Amino acid sequence: MKGISIKDIAKQAGVSPTTVSFVLNGKAKEKRISEQVSKKIQKIANRLKYKPNQLARGLRTGKTKTIGLIVEDIANNFFASLAKVVEDEADKHGYKVLYGSTEDNTEKAKGLLEVLKYRQVDGYIITPTKNLDKDIEQLKSAAKPIILMDRYFPHVSSNYVVVDNYKGAYNATSHLIKQGYKKIAVVTLASDQVQMKDRLEGYTQALKDHHVPFSKTLVKRLPFDLDRVHSNEEIKKFLTSVKDLDAVFFATNYLGIYGIESIRSLGWQIGKEIGVVSFDDHDIFRLHSPAITCVSQPIGEIGRRIVDVLMKELNHPFATPQQIVLEPELIVRESSMHKG
Amino acid sequence: MKGISIKDIAKQAGVSPTTVSFVLNGKAKEKRISEQVSKKIQKIANRLKYKPNQLARGLRTGKTKTIGLIVEDIANNFFASLAKVVEDEADKHGYKVLYGSTEDNTEKAKGLLEVLKYRQVDGYIITPTKNLDKDIEQLKSAAKPIILMDRYFPHVSSNYVVVDNYKGAYNATSHLIKQGYKKIAVVTLASDQVQMKDRLEGYTQALKDHHVPFSKTLVKRLPFDLDRVHSNEEIKKFLTSVKDLDAVFFATNYLGIYGIESIRSLGWQIGKEIGVVSFDDHDIFRLHSPAITCVSQPIGEIGRRIVDVLMKELNHPFATPQQIVLEPELIVRESSMHKG
């Protein structure tokens, strides 16, 4: 029932637990354990299928070989796909992942950080919420490897992997303009987090650069925690309130999904009557008819870079912060191609 | 930097660590610790924000307050949504979740079980793959709480939570028949796991009960690991090969998604030329036009029951196996309503 411990091996081999530990940790040479003893121990360990007790090891070494993954919502396709990549990559390094969803709620996020902390995770992958900067800095000063994702705090020097949200939004908006759409609205979150700001700025700058008039009435901000039904109501109210509207840019995948739903229930023809582009790709966008143009994030790449940076920092603490900005890709589909 | 330990509290309170442990574990009464001392310790613990080191505790007690969640694919909407529910429910009981995806690959599943085992998780939520029965029984005989989900092994007595796959498929098929569809095919996985068998049986029995002729040529089985492109090819080949076909039942959500894609690329009109029903709901099905009829699993309920059973077993080992079969719901949408 109980697992095989280092003592069991020691007993069978007729040596001390210390020796066994040395050998199994590859320190045989360094600690001058003879070939014979070394081999004998290896053999017995294999035969008994010895697996070190991670708890005991963690208690002694302070390393749990576990990383904490804090996402906005594990049920959201973007984060779930990322979780999959992170799981795979971490596994390659012998790490397991503890996850948690913040719902973009600062209190929940703080709670998660605390739990992960006293569970002694070795490193953190964090999708930060508003006002989480202090907590992040606290962790940093505790010398814990951390990497932010999806967004970051401009005034905090930390690792992060994000996409160029500005460029993504800029390209999306420019694309709509080039397709002949004239009055382009944006639906975003009522959030002043950097990723949302950047997307909004990309949008406004694109309008400016192409000499398309901008007005505040073209911007709708929805609270994060609004449910589907109410979001749809708000979006519909907004879309019908803008005169001569002929295109919308949705700033996140689920806003895009709500948006499509809303537009459809208004009976408007996507693509013709109203151009649509959303941030983030999703099966829905690909399969929708008409298919929805989107700004796609390279999820595999993001996940790989995240784990890569984290592992490097786990092995060489105090590395200089890595701030990685990946290129999003504009995937043009039918929803933005049939103006006129 | 280092956390507050029980010793720190003991020192401040001028008592022994033992006493502190008793008090903080609610054994003050039982261990006859005086009110005064008890309160003093509580106060100090709160002030220092003491959090027990889970590793140390786990090492001593053998309980890690962690459960392992093995799913088929965490990036799949169904499993991701479930992971969210499991996370929330487990959290209520103070448990964290370690997850892993099998890709329906037995070797990966075995690897996951092993890792979770030597990480000493307290209990397991498992979406089993083929041939995992032996490993499950081994865990069971090690007295580890386990609950299977989505599928189970008929010859193994274990806890499980599933939906009535037979009934779901039966209702879906019957519904198509009642809507006037005459020649109904099924696309399923080349798997002899119970959930797939049941779905197939539900389908055939429905045909039989409604006196609709059945033929082997109406069944297509795809391997699990076929990628999107090849799956689509296979599905298209299959659909065009069946004479007078006028409806299809897809036995899983991603088969449904592939199916829609395939049918669309064949240029067939869903609902009119070909009725479609899929197992599992998905945003895509709801938003597709025409919207896709589906057999929806009650994900929230599934997750809650799973964690509930697991927690009960964690607290009272050797309970009798709970085998919970929930009702799926047929959600009728346009894809099955426009025959003729």
Added chain:
DNA sequence: ACGCTGGGCTAAATCGATATAGCATCGTTT
């Protein structure tokens, strides 16, 4: 005055691994 009971608390062992300090033994050097 002596033993007994029970209240209130603690010393020490323990979980399984790792890290540190150090003990024999043997061959070599001067």
Added chain:
DNA sequence: AAACGATGCTATATCGATTTAGCCCAGCGT
């Protein structure tokens, strides 16, 4: 032959909590 340095291995403390066994003292009965 005493000193020295490798060589090969081990005893012991440690991580932070829990748990077992039991100490000490006060009050009580006889």
